[in-house]
């Protein structure tokens with residue numbers, strides 16, 4: 285897809301606070317995310333396994349949903365939340381974490397603390413995974429899936445809010461990896477086989493206070509899932525949980541440091557990324573000439 289991404293990063297950032305009249309597109313319908321993140325990037329089972337095997341499990345987090353389910357779903361009561369289910373099991377995505385980072389997208393004069401994908405370099409507004417096998421398919425394809433589904437794209441939202449041309453073509457062409465309906469189960473939408481184990485966890489998810497063991501539990505179930513079914517492989521579960529609990533990459537340390545800086549009311553300066561990410565081993569970004 286031809287898009288003008290330089291200085292944008294609209295699909296990598298939760299920028300609702302810059303456009304309070306904009307649509308809260310992830311919170312429509314009978315099921316709403318338990319967390320308050322926007323532009324949550326859901327990964328496939330194989331991508332989750334690859335992150336875990338690369339020691340980057342600390343970049344990942346689950347998303348659950350709650351609501352009344354409308355006509356489509358029964359749900360389960362856990363910790364006072366009516367949680368969305370698949371075949372009676374709590375349903376969840378796994379995606380990339382978004383700590384607060386000092387970013388200045390859309391030609392803002394000064395950086396602001398905004399929830400930002402853990403792999404976005406705040407100084408270049410480019411992805412640190414562009415040249416990596418771990419670059420998620422959803423990011424590679426964006427915004428083709430939205431266009432195929434006739435859903436508004438983040439590029440268009442940025443144009444509406446800040447002007448300029450971001451979406452340079454509107455034909456998505458042939459799209460790979462569009463997982464919908466039953467085909468998504470076990471491949472992108474996962475089902476936790478032991479709802480009783482999630483007591484306490486659901487409330488922590490709603491408060492965005494999941495422990496590392498909580499996250500590891502969801503990552504292990506996702507990694508052990510089987511596309512098209514709700515089956516969970518015990519051996520893959522054990523392997524996934526072990527890899528998740530072992531994860532100790534630059535990403536996890538950087539996320540903690542970003543939260544500390546933001547909570548400490550530090551002035552948001554993009555150059556902080558040199559200390560917080562680069563010196564911990566974050567890969568560099570290619571520059572716009574190379575894209």
Ligand code: SF4
Nearest residue numbers: 289292293294295439
């Ligand atoms: S919102 Fe569109 S133009 Fe902006 S970075 Fe994402 S794909 Fe590129």
Ligand code: SF4
Nearest residue numbers: 296401403404411423
């Ligand atoms: S992985 Fe890269 S392209 Fe995808 S949301 Fe994160 S920073 Fe953006």
